[in-house]
Amino acid sequence: MFIPKLIQVTEEAKDDALTKEYLDRCKFINPKVKVVYVENSKPELPAHLDAAGRYHHMKETLLICRRSSSFIETFESPGHIVERMSTMVKSVFNCSSSCEFCYLGKTALRQQHQKLYSNIDVIEQEMLNEIPIHIGLNTILSAYAFYNESPLLKIPPGFKKFADEFRNKLSRMGKNKISQEDVSKYINDNLAEILLKLDVPLAQQQYFNIKKQLPSYFAENKKFDVSFNIGEYTDIGAIDHISGHLNFFAGLVEKHKNIKINFMSKSPNLTSLLKAQCDNRVLVTIGFNPQSVIDKYEHGTYSLKERIAAAKQVQKKGDINLKLEIEPIIFIPDYEKEYIKLIRKLLKELDVNKISKITMGGIRLAADYRGIIPQYFPDTDLLDMHMENQMLVMIGTDTRLKNVLIFI
Numbered sequence: 316m317f318i319p320k321l322i323q324v325t326e327e328a329k330d331d332a333l334t335k336e337y338l339d340r341c342k343f344i345n346p347k348v349k350v351v352y353v354e355n356s357k358p359e360l361p362a363h364l365d366a367a368g369r370y371h372h373m374k375e376t377l378l379i380c381r382r383s384s385s386f387i388e389t390f391e392s393p394g395h396i397v398e399r400m401s402t403m404v405k406s407v408f409n410c411s412s413s414c415e416f417c418y419l420g421k422t423a424l425r426q427q428h429q430k431l432y433s434n435i436d437v438i439e440q441e442m443l444n445e446i447p448i449h450i451g452l453n454t455i456l457s458a459y460a461f462y463n464e465s466p467l468l469k470i471p472p473g474f475k476k477f478a479d480e481f482r483n484k485l486s487r488m489g490k491n492k493i494s495q496e497d498v499s500k501y502i503n504d505n506l507a508e509i510l511l512k513l514d515v516p517l518a519q520q521q522y523f524n525i526k527k528q529l530p531s532y533f534a535e536n537k538k539f540d541v542s543f544n545i546g547e548y549t550d551i552g553a554i555d556h557i558s559g560h561l562n563f564f565a566g567l568v569e570k571h572k573n574i575k576i577n578f579m580s581k582s583p584n585l586t587s588l589l590k591a592q593c594d595n596r597v598l599v600t601i602g603f604n605p606q607s608v609i610d611k612y613e614h615g616t617y618s619l620k621e622r623i624a625a626a627k628q629v630q631k632k633g634d635i636n637l638k639l640e641i642e643p644i645i646f647i648p649d650y651e652k653e654y655i656k657l658i659r660k661l662l663k664e665l666d667v668n669k670i671s672k673i674t675m676g677g678i679r680l681a682a683d684y685r686g687i688i689p690q691y692f693p694d695t696d697l698l699d700m701h702m703e704n705q706m707l708v709m710i711g712t713d714t715r716l717k718n719v720l721i722f723i
């Protein structure tokens with residue numbers, strides 16, 4: 316269980332009701348926790364620390380602050396992978412666990428902290444606004460795809476920046492209340508500017524063709540609901556004993572029948588979800604690996620046994636969708652045997668009829684992170700040539716060395 320050693324609280328957040336709740340929970344689990352007040356949400360890290368020192372300091376420290384930009388963002392979708400536009404809600408940023416392969420390790424280099432936001436109350440209206448905004452963004456993607464006469468395998472370059480600006484302009488962190496009509500009218504009135512921002516060079520005829528088709532694109536995209544990813548750039552379950560955010564999101568799912576959420580976790584702390592009426596609008600993905608991999612590379616996470624117990628509880632609850640993610644596969648000695656043993660164990664202990672999907676993926680390491688891993692974990696063998704060679708067999712053209720199989 317994550318127990319912070321140091322908590323920093325910004326001046327702005329210090330009197331917020333949620334800040335008090337976070338502090339009370341932290342003091343309950345660690346009465347000796349040190350609490351300091353800082354001027355802003357970018358406090359300096361201690362100057363004497365090297366890269367490893369900064370990384371481990373960040374993992375033991377929690378910064379409680381207010382978020383000043385939208386809690387909702389479009390996921391950037393980096394790398395050569397195929398995926399739909401994904402929409403994140405960032406009520407927490409960064410993770411208390413220390414998986415050696417996790418790209419979040421890079422954030423320590425940029426002096427990014429592990430943040431818990433104290434003004435999450437605005438998230439409710441932001442999420443409600445996002446439902447029509449999501450249809451609008453998909454409508455723009457349809458226009459883009461039809462113009463290029465090619466289906467989109469992922470969001471095009473520059474689309475994340477565009478989508479975040481589009482959302483901020485309409486929603487303004489939930490200060491406005493947005494309807495489908497507002498979004499449809501905005502796109503119709505600003506189509507030329509929108510397409511220019513996306514680098515779509517239009518002749519007059521094409522512009523009018525797309526404009527004519529907008530109502531049909533909009534109507535078609537209404538069929539695709541948004542599911543909010545509340546667990547990107549964090550393991551939201553691993554900090555829930557301090558944040559209580561799963562309870563907050565479960566409350567929104569119960570209150571609004573059009574809200575769907577999803578997240579991935581390696582933690583069994585799912586109690587609030589287990590008490591809520593989730594109505595099959597929650598997708599929980601539990602990450603699995605053989606225990607030997609967890610012990611060696613997924614520091615600070617929960618055991619395989621605890622993760623299986625969590626998956627069983629989700630299945631018993633009956634109105635939460637469960638996905639199993641076996642990722643990243645690491646080429647430990649006997650990895651074929653170990654992973655087959657893991658899959659057999661999962662299929663034996665869990666009810667296969669209550670698993671919505673299983674995914675498996677190879678290890679994914681950004682090129683600029685590989686040199687940093689041994690600095691944080693001097694004894695690691697994650698990058699051994701043996702493993703690299705094995706990976707190269709799998710990778711195909713993906714620059715991040717990722718290969719995902721979906722077999723259910």
Ligand code: SF4
Nearest residue numbers: 410412414417549550
């Ligand atoms: S639990 Fe997930 S988010 Fe946290 S360090 Fe591990 S891989 Fe990264």
